[in-house]
Amino acid sequence: MGPRRHRIQTALAIGLLLLGGVLINALAARHPLRVDLTADGRHTLAPITRELLAEAEGPIEIRAFLPSRIQPPYRRAARALRDTLAELDAAGDVRLRIHDPTDPGLGPDERAAMDEEAAGHGVEAVPVQLAEGDALVQRQVRFGVALLYRERQAVVAPIERPADAEYALTRALRAVVRDETRRPVIGVAAGHGEPDLVDSPVAALLEPLGEVQRVTLDGRPLPARIDLLLIVGPRQPFGERDRYVIDQHLMRGRALVALLDYRPPSTVFSDVLVPLETGLEPLLSAYGVEVDPSRTALDRTRALPAPIGRDANGRVITVNHPLFPRIRDLDPDHPVTRGLSSLAAPLAAPIAVERARGLGLDAHILARTGPDAATRTGVATLDPAKYAAPDAEAETPGAVPIAAAVAGQPPSAFRERPRPAPPEARGAPEPPFTDRGRGEARLAVITSGTRMLAAGENALVFLQNAVEWALTDGALTGLRARAAEDPPLEDTAAATRRLMRYGLTAGPTLLLLLFGGLRRWRRRR
Amino acid sequence: MKALTIARREVSSYFDLPIAYVVLPAFLILSGLYVFVLQPFFLVGRATLRPFFEFAPFIFTLFVPAITMRLFAEERRSGNLEVLLTWPVGDLALVIGKFLGAFALLALALALTLPFPLAVGAIGDLDWGPVIGGYLGLMLLGGAYLAIGLLVSALTHNQIIAFIGGFAVCFTLYVAGKALPLVPPALAPWLEAISFDRRFAGIARGVVDLRDVAFFVSAIAVGLGLCAEVLTARRWR
Structure with missing residues (x-):
């Protein structure tokens, strides 16, 4: 074979090689196969x-x-x-x-x-x-x-x-x-002693979900642009007219997320708890969601630290408080609680949704205390000593449901009741009464409000999820709870860390040199 | 079979010469230093080997040409290549044998880093998926670098040039993905397609994509094929 022929052969071989490389890649691109080896499928798109x-x-x-x-x-x-x-x-x-x-x-x-x-x-x-x-x-x-x-x-x-x-x-x-350019509007209820969330960091967390606006419930109909009404920790009870306005908001297929306090602290004595009814209970009851404000959840086995006062130097004293249960029984299948490992629910009241299911609504208990918990009547002080021992008369043992989510077309709470008149000559005209939901209404209620938000422990994620679920189809809600981080290292002693640092840096090399030495020794023998 | 015999001979020669006792410790010590001493590993406090899998591709650009630089260049300089080419062994078998020998050394280097995940797993709930992916990715990436290093080594008779050339090519392919934001948009997809770093990053996260595997496998095949062609061409000079 002459050099010229060989050059042609070489060129052909190189061309074929490159073509083969391109073909392999093209084939792989046509039949994509992707395997996520992570334990929790972390990199698998939803x-x-x-x-x-x-x-x-x-x-x-x-x-x-x-x-x-x-x-x-x-x-x-x-x-x-x-x-x-x-x-x-x-x-x-x-x-x-x-x-x-x-x-x-x-x-x-x-x-x-x-x-x-x-x-x-x-x-x-x-x-x-x-x-x-x-x-x-x-x-x-x-x-x-x-x-x-x-x-x-x-x-x-x-x-x-x-x-x-x-x-x-x-x-x-x-x-x-999908060209979803319109941002939903989240109306934060005001006018009943609620904390001002609109100017708080909480509003910043909700901003990505929608435009956050303050809505004063003063008897006037809620503006039609409000997609979700968020009620957090009202201190003065809602009246009949407020209930009517909220009812009609839900009848328009809109949403309500309520974080309610039933035992707020007295403003005068820090450890005195004031029993409170928000006035929403009759309205919720009409949709089959029953809250019992007279009872408070109590868990001695899963108690969280709670501030109970200050010492002589002004430092906050905390104790593991039975009225501050750590909730671990969270519905893993519901978008609001999916992926949440725990939730703090201080001074929560029991909630039930059996009647809502009877009304044909899709009702779920989102969170409940552990089985060793109980509900207790007459909770009027934060003093933990009062709750150290079980009280057979005041306590009913068992797991306590404290949060619920309901979706569907509920009947109006005012279908068979007189409808309160609107305030005279103020604002927009009253829309006509609707006695049955004209779209899917969504309702999420948790019976622990401002204290839950202050306690942390996933409270803000719960709130975000609840708002997201109530505003949208919920398909995105579960995404937020997916793990995206590597698990943490256990706490190790400084000596262990030092051993790891230098052992792992020098150890493999020493092993290799040992092998080399042994090999050399064997060869010499 | 002939390729395996050559591979065995190569592995043995690595340990007869100081090369294995210089290159491997350099790789192991630098990796350990980077992951556990220079990085705030315990401060970050996460059970992960990501820092290692981010560092290893870079250090491979030095480590792999250091293994391959002598494979053909030294044989050519000493005149052994001509003797080798007279053996009843095909050029491709010779190249594959040398590649397998070097690959065995690379695999040994990686095996010696196994105490890293074992130690991290002992003090944290380590997800082994990305670790398996990371090692698989390093084998593929290292294999591709080896094929390139072999090709460069076959093109020259000077070990230093073979090392610098191998490093230059491997490093260029490694940084190609990092330069993506700086190149014109029309060039970006091409640069991304040949970026070793981008291809490896996915596997190291624990996501094995057939496209990435095919890319590395074809890079190895093309590199070895070209190397064999270079040797064949020498016969006719």
Whole structure:
């Protein structure tokens, strides 16, 4: 074979090799197979996310601005967003570009151009501490994701919880793919001594779900734009006219989320609890949701620390308090509680929904105390000593349901009752009475309000989930509860950590050198 | 069979020469230092080996060319290659044998890092899915780097040039994905397609995608095939 012929043969072989490589990749691309090896399927996109990607007719442009050199709480959230974006990229027709605004390799011009692009998409800036030279400097860097599809755009604001990554992206995806440009309106009830949530951090948590507005319940009909009425911790009871207004709001197929307090503290004596009826009980009862305000849930085996006063130095004294039960029995199948591991429910009252089911409504108990709990009557003080021992007369043992969710078309509470007249000559005209729901109404009630929010322990996630479920089809709600983080390390002694650090750094090498030494010794012999 | 014989000979030669006792400890010590000392591993407090799987692809760009640099370059410099080519062994079998030998060393290096996940698993509820994915990804990525390193080594008779060339190519393919935001949009999909880092990152998270596996397998096949062609071409010079 001559050199010329050989050159041709070599060229042919190289061409065939490259063609083979391309063919293998093309075949794999035509038959995509993706296996998520994580124990909890963490990187498997939810069905709703895949559905939305499949619905898109044409590419979805994603511009992500995810700083890598960023402090907690954003650091892990940025990584979770990056991971989820990679999954979106693999699953659909997505054109993904991820920018790192803290990349030290960026020049001033590139940085300015990136900042301008991010600002143009409406991506927010967050404060970040960056090491520049020997100093830590404070900088504002863009952090967020812009999704562009056809003429539509949605922006994912900075998130703090890694578990929110898929939720936030899917929500934005739904906004651009299904053109859900109208933001729902969340009306926060005012006028009955409720805490002002509109100017609180809670409102900031609800903002991604809808526009948060204060709504004063003063007898006038609720504005038609209100999609969800949120009632948190009213201190003065609602009257008949208020009940009518809320009833008609629900009859329009809207939603109500109520976090109710039944034993608020006295404003004069800190450990005195004042029994309270919110006035919503008769209304809820008409929909088959029964709350018994005279009883309070009590759990001596799963008690959470509660502030019971201050010592001589002004420090808050806390004790594990039976009236502050930790709820672990949460409905794993309901979107509101799916994925929640626990919930604090201080001074909660029992709730029941059997009658709601009898009315043909889809009713669920969302949370109940452990089986060793009880309900107790006459709870009037926070003094834990009063509840240290069981009181057979005042207590009824058993698990206590404390939260419920109801969906469906309930009958009006005023169908067979006189309807209260509207206030005279004020505001918009009264809409005609509706005696049966004209769409699916949604109702979520928990009998622990402001204290639950203050106690933390997933309370804000519960509230977000409840609002999300009540506002939407609930398909997204479960996404927020999915794990997106690696599990924590156990607490270890400093000596163990030191042993691990240096043992793992030097150990494998020593092992290898030992093997080498043995091999050499055997060869010599 | 002939390839396996060559592979065995190669593995043995790694341990006869200081190479295994220099390159492997460098890889192991740097990995351990990075993951458990330089990174705030215990401060972050998460049962994960992500820092290792983020660092290993970079260190592989140095480690793998250090293994492959002598495989053909040294044989050419010393004149052994001509002797080798007279053996009754096909060029492809020779290349595969050398590749398998180097791959065995790579696998040993990775096996020696197994105490990392075992230790982390002892003090946390480690999810083994991403760990298995990470090791599988490193084997595939390392295999692709080895094929590239072998090809570069076959092209030169100078070990240093083989090392620098192998490092340059591997590093370029490694950083290609990181440069995505800086290139024109029209180029981005092409760059993304050849980015080793992007392909590996998915597997290291515990998501094994057939496309990524096919990419690495085809990179290995093409690299070894080209290497065999380079050797064949030498016969005709």
